[in-house]
């Protein structure tokens with residue numbers, strides 16, 4: 001039999017030159033120095049591969065018995081088998097080989113001789129974690145399981161791009177505690193590192209660990225953008241995305257840990273992990289806290305904490321209680337006082353099956369005139385908001401009128417007033433609408449606009465007239481105090497408005513008349529014309545706005561004198577004009593009459609009111625430069641006054657037209 005096998009081997013060798021048919025590289029190792037550790041024997045398969053059938057054969061020289069004893073183990077098609085330590089128990093030295101049988105032929109590997117106690121080869125270490133902090137890199141891995149003796153570890157590390165490894169040797173004692181090794185490295189460089197190990201006094205190294213990439217520390221928290229959708233079926237879709245850290249920080253791999261507090265009743269934050277830079281989740285209508293942290297091979301970034309504001313309702317849906325009654329199961333009830341439009345603390349929460357009972361208890365503890373908001377969520381894995389509602393224990397009227405009432409746009413016959421919404425804390429009830437009182441003289445016009453509106457355009461107003469605008473908020477309990485604003489519509493405002501077609505005609509006509517009339521008359525009747533004109537104009541014009549207001553709008557008006565005085569101060573004293581007044585002042589500054597002397601501000605105001613803008617207006621309407629005669633006489637008193645008749649006439653025309661349209 002043996003001869004035949006030999007001849008076969010010779011035949012094969014002779015014909016194919018194929019010693020490669022034999023299995024090779026037979027090795028047997030155990031994984032620790034422990035006496036009772038089993039061996040793993042492995043070999044490279046025979047060349048013709050999968051159909052081979054292997055038998056491991058081994059003979060050992062026994063300590064007690066001088067004769068060699070042999071055993072074999074059938075390995076089937078495998079190329080690696082476990083040999084339990086009892087097989088070698090008494091042996092010092094063993095030799096072994098592996099036979100591969102294919103069909104009628106058998107090929108044998110070379111002999112492998114081993115001394116049992118020296119056949120220790122650890123598994124390659126696995127670097128479990130790394131930490132890096134100001135020039136120190138610490139690598140952590142675990143000792144070979146079951147090893148109790150000393151282990152020699154070799155650590156190699158190098159800067160990215162370098163060829164040569166730096167070496168460090170570390171002796172560790174076996175046991176279950178993980179090993180750590182601190183290396184000194186450059187602070188801002190990317191490294192790589194690996195580890196291998198062997199048993200002390202045995203010169204068989206493990207394989208290298210996987211080469212770990214060592215990024216630099218993550219310095220910044222992720223910069224997160226988010227959008228949250230509208231509430232739909234009790235959920236809002238929250239989309240988050242963020243930028244990946246710089247390359248040097250993300251070498252290796254970066255993952256992101258995200259945690260969500262979706263309802264205040266939830267005991268543990270919901271967590272998610274991703275290696276992409278975006279995430280989507282359904283959240284409830286209540287405020288949601290999101291924490292995102294980036295993690296690379298050497299540590300964590302600072303935490304990014306976001307609060308996604310709650311979605312509040314302005315008014316309570318009608319069928320809320322009925323709706324809640326129909327819902328089964330445990331519910332999370334959450335409520336808080338509204339300190340502003342979005343601020344939400346402190347939050348009360350309670351988990352209960354009977355949400356209605358919780359809500360009525362909640363209502364007992366509420367303050368009057370203060371808005372609260374509650375949410376009821378179900379307690380599923382992905383919770384849904386099943387009810388939400390703003391609520392008052394007792395409503396009142398608004399504490400104040402809307403803040404910052406201003407006149408933002410004045411034209412010749414309209415004014416746009418604008419205000420800020422009354423803050424929720426001042427509403428003291430559900431705001432139904434804003435009430436606008438527009439007062440001219442003894443006439444007051446009242447307009448209601450929606451609670452969502454923050455401006456109102458007053459149409460068909462008369463130039464040269466003082467209007468007082470009051471705006472107040474109204475709740476079910478009534479109308480609250482006003483905020484007051486006055487609008488003094490200066491006749492000069494004609495300049496900023498678009499003149500009607502009729503105006504152009506009149507202007508054109510007057511220009512022609514003036515051209516003829518002035519050039520003819522002025523030369524001759526200059527002195528006669530002068531004294532007559534100013535008198536009617538001045539009587540018509542409020543010389544001192546303060547006094548004028550007081551006379552026109554006595555105490556019977558819903559006026560707040562403080563507000564008025566403040567407004568007047570603004571006008572007369574403060575040089576940088578408020579927004580709504582700047583066009584008036586500009587116009588006055590360019591008025592021809594002002595050139596006549598160094599009058600005080602109040603005087604020029606008075607003149608500004610007296611003399612309308614017709615010269616400018618004419619030029620605008622006709623696209624002409626200033627008429628010759630006007631420029632000729634521009635520095636003479638006569639000039640202004642000579643032009644007044646037609647100016648005054650035009651103003652009068654306008655007033656008549658407007659007065660008939662006026663709704664006030």
Ligand SMILES: *[C@@H]1O[C@H](CO)[C@@H](O)[C@H](O)[C@H]1NC(C)=O
Nearest residue numbers: 004008101102103104105106
């Ligand atoms: C193997 O040997 C048997 C008898 O010894 C013979 O019948 C058979 O043909 C042989 N097979 C091959 C593949 O040589």
Ligand SMILES: *[C@@H]1O[C@H](CO)[C@@H](O)[C@H](O)[C@H]1NC(C)=O
Nearest residue numbers: 095096097108109110111112
């Ligand atoms: C291995 O060695 C043993 C004893 O020295 C010998 O009997 C056996 O034939 C050898 N096997 C091979 C394949 O060389």
Ligand SMILES: *[C@@H]1O[C@H](CO)[C@@H](O)[C@H](O)[C@H]1NC(C)=O
Nearest residue numbers: 133134135136137182183184
């Ligand atoms: C770096 O390691 C050395 C020695 O292990 C230690 O003395 C030093 O304090 C460490 N530095 C930092 C910043 O941790």
Ligand SMILES: *[C@@H]1O[C@H](CO)[C@@H](O)[C@H](O)[C@H]1NC(C)=O
Nearest residue numbers: 154155156164165166167168
């Ligand atoms: C580290 O060890 C390797 C072999 O393990 C050697 O080639 C290399 O030169 C050593 N590097 C240093 C810096 O000693």
Ligand SMILES: *[C@@H]1O[C@H](CO)[C@@H](O)[C@H](O)[C@H]1NC(C)=O
Nearest residue numbers: 225226227239240241242278
């Ligand atoms: C991230 O989200 C914002 C809106 O939140 C969006 O404008 C932007 O395009 C998104 N970026 C990416 C890369 O998806």
Ligand SMILES: *[C@@H]1O[C@H](CO)[C@@H](O)[C@H](O)[C@H]1NC(C)=O
Nearest residue numbers: 223224225241242243244277
């Ligand atoms: C976040 O939004 C800002 C501004 O809209 C944009 O410049 C930035 O690229 C966005 N970031 C991401 C990750 O889309």
Ligand SMILES: *[C@@H]1O[C@H](CO)[C@@H](O)[C@H](O)[C@H]1NC(C)=O
Nearest residue numbers: 261263264287289305307345
């Ligand atoms: C969310 O975060 C804010 C501030 O970071 C905190 O005041 C609030 O209690 C948190 N809310 C929840 C539901 O955890």
Ligand SMILES: *[C@@H]1O[C@H](CO)[C@@H](O)[C@H](O)[C@H]1NC(C)=O
Nearest residue numbers: 263264265346347348349350
């Ligand atoms: C929810 O209520 C419990 C106890 O009532 C409290 O400990 C917890 O802080 C509350 N959660 C929030 C987010 O307020």
Ligand SMILES: *[C@@H]1O[C@H](CO)[C@@H](O)[C@H](O)[C@H]1NC(C)=O
Nearest residue numbers: 232233235237280281282382
């Ligand atoms: C959010 O909820 C909707 C249904 O309300 C579902 O279609 C969608 O897949 C959910 N999205 C996520 C990210 O869970």
Ligand SMILES: *[C@@H]1O[C@H](CO)[C@@H](O)[C@H](O)[C@H]1NC(C)=O
Nearest residue numbers: 402403404405419420421423
């Ligand atoms: C009112 O205007 C002032 C200054 O213009 C501003 O500081 C204040 O915040 C405004 N108030 C509101 C409620 O917007």
Ligand SMILES: *[C@@H]1O[C@H](CO)[C@@H](O)[C@H](O)[C@H]1NC(C)=O
Nearest residue numbers: 408409410411414416497498
């Ligand atoms: C002012 O009103 C005029 C005419 O109504 C309009 O064209 C202009 O855009 C308005 N300006 C502002 C700032 O609202």
Ligand SMILES: *[C@@H]1O[C@H](CO)[C@@H](O)[C@H](O)[C@H]1NC(C)=O
Nearest residue numbers: 440441442443551552553554
């Ligand atoms: C307003 O009414 C009072 C009396 O009701 C009257 O004396 C006064 O002249 C009126 N003022 C104007 C501008 O009509």
